[in-house]
Amino acid sequence: MTEVRLKIARRSSHPWIFQKMVEKPSTRIPPGTVVDIVDRDGQWAGRGFYNGHSRIALRVLTTNRDEAIDEAFFARRLDHALALRRDWLRLEEVTDAYRVAHSEADGLSGLVVDRFGDIIVLEFFAAGMFRQRDLLRDLLAARFPGSRFYWFAEEHVQKQESFDVRRQEPPAPTVIREHGVRFRVAPGSKHKTGFFLDQRDNRRTLAEFCRGRRMLDLCCNSGGFAVYAKACGEASEVIGIDLDEEALAMAKQNAGLNQVQIRFVQADIFAWLRDILPSGNRFDVV
Incomplete structure (x- = not known):
């Protein structure tokens, strides 16, 4: 297997090794090739992907010499x-x-x-x-x-x-469930992989504070927090604000999927807040 040498002694356990820490190979190695990594002192340090075009020249996948990358x-x-x-x-x-x-x-x-x-x-x-x-x-x-x-x-x-992903036609939207709430998601549309999955527990926790209260969801995107507040939290009123018309269209679909009434407004949140403040309009949960 091709070896790549480091300019340093390998002491960190982090899987990234930056380009400035790596000796330039004598022959070209195609980006993404699996290589053995040897440190300045000649010690075997790991095995992983090499990419001379990237600031992250090496991505260590294993430090077990007997483990093949297969x-x-x-x-x-x-x-x-x-x-x-x-x-x-x-x-x-x-x-x-x-x-x-x-x-x-x-x-x-x-x-x-x-x-x-x-x-x-x-x-x-x-x-x-x-x-x-x-x-x-x-x-x-x-x-x-x-x-x-x-x-x-x-x-x-x-x-x-230094790689090229040919653009695929995004898959047709699908409906997911979490904690009994349903959401229509569209991977390949705009926001990363399709939905903010890391906010699942936060959505449920926020809903616990909403019963009988007015809730405002700023930058609501596809309505995750807003829908939870109404469907699970039994908020008395929910308003969602976002500038993105496509996201709001999805948010309205998500409200419909869960049979809840939510008012969604297409607006710049800063201008919208400036407009409502003089009226004394206030919310319990934001």
């Missing part, structure tokens, strides 16, 4: 990530939408995987992970039978990492 490696990492979500956090008891794999946190530097019901979305942050896209899709298909797949990378990431 199909079995990716299967193990995905299974470990899924065991945390399914067996420990027991997410599937409350939702069919969650982050399946979160890059370095799950030992898969440069990859984010989100599940939205029957849609699996992969976001790539590294050329090495993008090179593994077909393998990753096959492994995920075996763990989520019948799923549709969509993958992408932000344009600035593609430039920094």
Whole structure:
């Protein structure tokens, strides 16, 4: 296997090694190639993706010299990530939408995987992970039978990492559930992978403060907090404000899915707040 040498002694356990810490290889190594990493003192330091075009020249995937970066490696990492979500956090008891794999946190530097019901979305942050896209899709298909797949990378990431993701047609929107609330989501539209899954528990917690109260959701996007406040929190009144007309259209659909009445307003929140303040209009939960 190709070796890449460091200018430093490897003491950090962080999986990123920056370009300035790496000796330039004598021959060109294609971006995303799996290499062995040797530090300044000649000590084997790990194995991972190399990309001479990126400021993050090396992404360490393993520090076990006996562990190959192959199909079995990716299967193990995905299974470990899924065991945390399914067996420990027991997410599937409350939702069919969650982050399946979160890059370095799950030992898969440069990859984010989100599940939205029957849609699996992969976001790539590294050329090495993008090179593994077909393998990753096959492994995920075996763990989520019948799923549709969509993958992408932000344009600035593609430039920094020197890889090209051909634009796919986004999948048709789907409906997800969490804590008994339903949301229509559209992966591939605007906001990252499709929905702010990391706010699931915050949405439920906020709803607990809303019973019988007026609630204002600023920058409401597709209405996550607003819908929870009305559907779960039994707020007396909910108003959602956002500048994005497409997001508000989705928010109105989400209110309809849950059979709740919410007033959504298309406006710049700063101008809107300046206009209502003189009237004495106040909200209990914002």
